[in-house]
Amino acid sequence: MASLTIRNLDDHxxxxxxxxxxxxxxxMxxxxxxxxxxxxxxxxxSQGLGSRIRARFAETGGVELELPERTEPARLVDLGE
Structure with missing residues (x-):
């Protein structure tokens, strides 16, 4: 087994x-x-944040959102200068 020393621990x-x-x-x-x-x-x-939020509100049902179709192809982002 390993040992661990914790320095500068608040008195409180x-x-x-x-x-x-x-x-x-x-x-102690x-x-x-x-x-x-x-x-x-x-x-x-633990799961990711999105999964935890979904699990928490799963009992309330949910909402089906109608997503608009893309009218233009996705664009590449230039992360250079």
Whole structure:
């Protein structure tokens, strides 16, 4: 297992970590491990923003939009000077 040292941690954050650890019956190190594990596993499993928005509002049904036909072909954008 690897070790991690966190320097320059605000006293307020350290105190909150200590209180949460005591509340949950863990050491501060275990509480920090659990917080990191939760935070990193959530982002690894999460979908993109558009998918999350769609899932949240899926129950409301939806709206079918009529898209206009293109009258001109798509243009290339010159990103040079």
């Amino acid at each position: 954050i350290k105190e909150r970590l200590r209180i949460e650890a005591a509340h949950n019956g863990h050491s 190190e275990e509480e920090a491990r659990l917080i990191l594990r939760r935070a990193l596993s959530r982002t690894a499993d």
